[in-house]
Amino acid sequence: MRTGRLLLLFLSAAFFTQAQTVDDVIESYIKAIGGREKIRSIQTAKTEIKMKAQMFEFPTVAYIKKDGSMRSETEIQGLKIISAYNSADSSGWSINPMQGDSKAHKMNDEQRKEMREENDRLESPLVDYKKKGHSAELLGKEDLEGDEVYKVMLIKKSGNISYYYIDAQSYLIWKEESKVKFKDREYTNETYFSNYTTQDGITSARTIENYNDGKVTMQMNIEKMEYNSKFEDTMFKMPEDKKD
Numbered sequence: 001m002r003t004g005r006l007l008l009l010f011l012s013a014a015f016f017t018q019a020q021t022v023d024d025v026i027e028s029y030i031k032a033i034g035g036r037e038k039i040r041s042i043q044t045a046k047t048e049i050k051m052k053a054q055m056f057e058f059p060t061v062a063y064i065k066k067d068g069s070m071r072s073e074t075e076i077q078g079l080k081i082i083s084a085y086n087s088a089d090s091s092g093w094s095i096n097p098m099q100g101d102s103k104a105h106k107m108n109d110e111q112r113k114e115m116r117e118e119n120d121r122l123e124s125p126l127v128d129y130k131k132k133g134h135s136a137e138l139l140g141k142e143d144l145e146g147d148e149v150y151k152v153m154l155i156k157k158s159g160n161i162s163y164y165y166i167d168a169q170s171y172l173i174w175k176e177e178s179k180v181k182f183k184d185r186e187y188t189n190e191t192y193f194s195n196y197t198t199q200d201g202i203t204s205a206r207t208i209e210n211y212n213d214g215k216v217t218m219q220m221n222i223e224k225m226e227y228n229s230k231f232e233d234t235m236f237k238m239p240e241d242k243k244d
Contacts, residue, residue: 007176011197014060018078020138022137022138022152023070023136023142025150025152025166025171026126026129026136026139026149026152028171029124029126029129029166029171029172029173030126030233031171032170032171032172032201032203033124033172033199033202033203034201034202035201036127036128038202039123039202039203041228042066042122042202042227042228042229043065043066043121043228044065044066044228044229044230044231045062045063045064045225045226045227045229046061046062046064046225046226046229046231047061047062047064047222047224047225047226048060048063048064048222048223048224048225049062049220049221049222049223050220050221050223051074051219051220051236052218052219052221053217053218053219055234056076058074058075058076059069059075059086060072060073060074060075060220061073063231063235063236064100064122065087065119065122065231065236066122067084067087067088068085068087068121068235069084069085069087069233070084070085070086070115070121070182070215071083071084071085071235071236072084072200076098078100079098080095080097081094081095081096081097081098082095082104084235084236084238085107085112085115085116086131086236086237087235087236087239088233088236090112090116091104091107091112091236091237091238092105092106092107092111092155092222093105093107094111094203103241104238104241106238118234123163124158124173125154126152126154126164126223127177130207132157133156133157134154134155134156134157135154135155136152136153136154136155137152137153137155138150138151138152138153139151139152139153139163141168144165144174146176147167147168147169147174148161148167148168148169148225149165149166149167149168149174149175150165150166150168151164151165151166152164152166159180160178161178161179161239162176163175163176163177164180165177169186170196172193172196172203172205173193173205174192174193174194175191175192175193176190176191176193177189177190177191187212187213188210188212188213188214189208189210189211189212190210190211190214191208191210191211192208192209192211193208194206194207195205195207196210197227199227202226202227204220204222204225205222206222207219207220207221207222208220208222
């Protein structure tokens with residue numbers, strides 16, 4: 001009897017391996033969010049977000065280009081905090097008047113490196129991952145809060161590793177997990193995606209929750225999304241100091 005069960009488990013595992021490869025799962029995910037052609041047609045995105053962190057709520061507007069340039073504007077207590085990255089010269093800068101300074105300051109090397117590694121913001125790193133220099137592996141199926149999901153490990157070109165939990169029915173991503181280093185300490189960063197909505201043929205999560213070591217750090221509710229709006233390249237460039 002025991003031998004029969006072991007044989008059944010072995011055959012099931014073999015069937016699963018033959019039936020689904022990591023590329024099969026990723027291709028199903030790409031189709032679920034709109035298809036490769038539709039994804040490739042998106043050149044820019046303007047996103048209006050309501051952020052919640054540490055009992056505070058504040059609006060944010062993000063501007064993102066296909067080439068990796070981005071700019072976010074967050075309003076807190078009437079002050080506007082700006083963070084930007086210009087892919088044309090790989091420069092990053094920020095303005096934070098809450099620190100008593102309204103001048104633009106360059107990002108440090110670590111911050112620019114992080115921004116550079118996230119240059120595919122308009123599409124998941126899973127899309128055409130091989131062309132981006134990443135590698136992927138299907139680790140099998142798991143149960144995630146009552147739902148059956150595929151667990152995909154993505155090893156990025158930078159060496160960073162992320163795990164994606166993809167729903168076995170809808171093929172949408174429910175969770176992303178990664179390790180984050182900060183001040184010589186490693187944290188487990190978890191991001192949960194929900195409230196998926198389809199707009200202009202693209203399906204994306206409108207609610208995103210971030211957890212570090214099991215504690216919620218940020219919740220983002222996307223209230224409005226605009227695709228392929230025209231942005232001036234100057235908005236990503238670091239402003240020059242105004243001389244008195």
